[in-house]
Amino acid sequence: METLERILSQHPFFKELGVDYMQLVTGCASNVRFEQDQFVFREGAEANQFYLIREGRVALQLFSPERGHITIETLGEGDILGWSWLIPPYSWHFDAKALDLTRAIALDGKCLRRKCEDDHHLGYELLKRFSHIMGQRLESTRLQLLDLYGVRS
Amino acid sequence: MVPRPYIVKRIRKDTVDTFTLELGPKDGRSHFSFAPGQFNMIYIYGVGEVPISICGEPSNSTLVHTTRAVGSVTKAMSKLRRGDIVGIRGPFGTSWPVEQARTRDVVVVAGGIGLPPLRPALYHLLAHRDAYGKVVLLYGTRTPDDILFKEELENWRARFDLEVFVTVDRGTPGWRGNVGVVTTLITKAGFDPTNTIAMIVGPEVMMRFTALELMKRGVKAEAIYVSMERNMKCGIGLCGHCQFGPLFTCKDGPVFRYDQIKDLLVKWEI
Ligand SMILES: Cc1cc2nc3c(=O)[nH]c(=O)nc-3n(C[C@H](O)[C@H](O)[C@H](O)COP(=O)(O)OP(=O)(O)OC[C@H]3O[C@@H](n4cnc5c(N)ncnc54)[C@H](O)[C@@H]3O)c2cc1C
Ligand code: FES
Numbered sequence: 001m002e003t004l005e006r007i008l009s010q011h012p013f014f015k016e017l018g019v020d021y022m023q024l025v026t027g028c029a030s031n032v033r034f035e036q037d038q039f040v041f042r043e044g045a046e047a048n049q050f051y052l053i054r055e056g057r058v059a060l061q062l063f064s065p066e067r068g069h070i071t072i073e074t075l076g077e078g079d080i081l082g083w084s085w086l087i088p089p090y091s092w093h094f095d096a097k098a099l100d101l102t103r104a105i106a107l108d109g110k111c112l113r114r115k116c117e118d119d120h121h122l123g124y125e126l127l128k129r130f131s132h133i134m135g136q137r138l139e140s141t142r143l144q145l146l147d148l149y150g151v152r153s
Numbered sequence: 154m155v156p157r158p159y160i161v162k163r164i165r166k167d168t169v170d171t172f173t174l175e176l177g178p179k180d181g182r183s184h185f186s187f188a189p190g191q192f193n194m195i196y197i198y199g200v201g202e203v204p205i206s207i208c209g210e211p212s213n214s215t216l217v218h219t220t221r222a223v224g225s226v227t228k229a230m231s232k233l234r235r236g237d238i239v240g241i242r243g244p245f246g247t248s249w250p251v252e253q254a255r256t257r258d259v260v261v262v263a264g265g266i267g268l269p270p271l272r273p274a275l276y277h278l279l280a281h282r283d284a285y286g287k288v289v290l291l292y293g294t295r296t297p298d299d300i301l302f303k304e305e306l307e308n309w310r311a312r313f314d315l316e317v318f319v320t321v322d323r324g325t326p327g328w329r330g331n332v333g334v335v336t337t338l339i340t341k342a343g344f345d346p347t348n349t350i351a352m353i354v355g356p357e358v359m360m361r362f363t364a365l366e367l368m369k370r371g372v373k374a375e376a377i378y379v380s381m382e383r384n385m386k387c388g389i390g391l392c393g394h395c396q397f398g399p400l401f402t403c404k405d406g407p408v409f410r411y412d413q414i415k416d417l418l419v420k421w422e423i
Pocket of ligand 1: 205224
């Protein structure tokens with residue numbers, strides 16, 4: 001069976017993080033599973049984790065009284081889900097719902113936050129990696145907003 | 154070159170603004186041979202002529218064109234009825250590198266109405282499936298209602314030798330598929346970037362960002378091909394209407410190797 005440390009260290013997100021930090025991150029990690037249609041987290045709840053999706057798909061959704069649940073983005077195998085644990089006020093801004101049976105590794109954000117405060121080098125490494133993901137998501141969102149496939153006027 | 158008359162044999166409405174015409178030669182001459190990626194100039198009598206990619210099977214004698222009604226000619230085209238006559242000039246232009254792609258993985262990326270120009274390439278890849286490595290189709294549309302060739306996509310998805318990923322920019326209630334731009338699918342697909350040929354069609358911005366994302370994964374610019382759109386008149390390199398920097402889209406393209414045009418794509422005066 002693959003150990004959590006092996007899975008995490010092979011993920012591009014943790015590439016070249018260093019053995020000591022990997023052990024520390026693994027100490028904050030656990031396997032989790034979500035059934036189809038189960039919520040991974042709900043808007044407004046405390047954000048104390050992030051997830052590395054191993055299998056399945058998760059929809060990030062917003063609820064609007066006029067339009068119901070609107071999916072903004074779907075994430076799948078290999079994707080990192082959630083960065084609200086890193087930024088005050090540490091609460092989720094969207095709902096995250098499993099579209100299929102989803103297996104993931106949950107990382108305890110509260111524990112990592114504390115470790116990042118104590119060790120700013122670790123904090124900087126994690127922040128760099130999350131900035132990269134945030135940059136990618138922002139770029140995708142901008143392309144979505146451009147409505148590229150609409151008729152040119 | 155004078156347009157040859159073709160009869161509309163069948164019309165299918167694919168989505169609210171997109172339709173497929175099946176055409177046969179009026180004189181009964183049966184074969185029309187073309188290479189995947191080439192286009193025809195379709196003349197709607199009394200209205201005008203537009204370039205439209207050929208989107209049927211290269212081996213099939215019926216000419217198939219899938220078109221989105223956006224302006225005067227394509228809207229007139231959408232009103233054609235069975236038995237009406239259109240004029241056809243072609244096939245014109247360069248084609249997808251299906252020969253160079255042999256033994257390699259092939260990633261096909263389509264955005265919106267970009268799927269029809271790639272369909273003959275997919276037919277070719279599937280008809281000669283053993284000659285290629287992994288074959289992946291990544292397809293993005295605006296909404297679930299805009300997805301073209303739904304039935305065919307389902308059949309392709311059921312195959313074990315073709316990976317199909319579909320995503321939409323905006324989900325609708327009840328849609329359980331992917332939401333997000335097509336570039337987000339690139340990390341999901343299993344292919345060897347060092348031994349891959351990529352073929353992309355869609356709006357220019359989408360093609361640029363897709364190429365960038367492929368290059369981030371390690372695909373070389375020389376292994377990426379895109380199909381360009383420019384307004385056309387003659388279709389045969391005479392009038393200069395389709396000029397794209399030093400190139401003519403109708404003759405040097407529409408299929409270009411990305412490294413040969415990437416600098417032109419970011420010059421907004423071209
Ligand atoms: C090589 C080549 C292959 C092509 N293959 C296909 C194909 O397979 N299927 C297909 O539907 N189209 C295809 N096109 C695009 C098609 O030729 C144009 O949509 C068509 O020429 C528009 O003519 P029109 O007279 O209907 O619109 P126009 O009157 O010329 O334009 C009316 C309005 O539509 C907008 N418009 C024009 N073209 C587009 C477009 N492509 N997308 C969104 N808005 C547009 C214009 O900006 C304008 O506002 C291809 C173009 C080229 C160069
Ligand atoms: S359309 Fe006339 S040169 Fe290309």
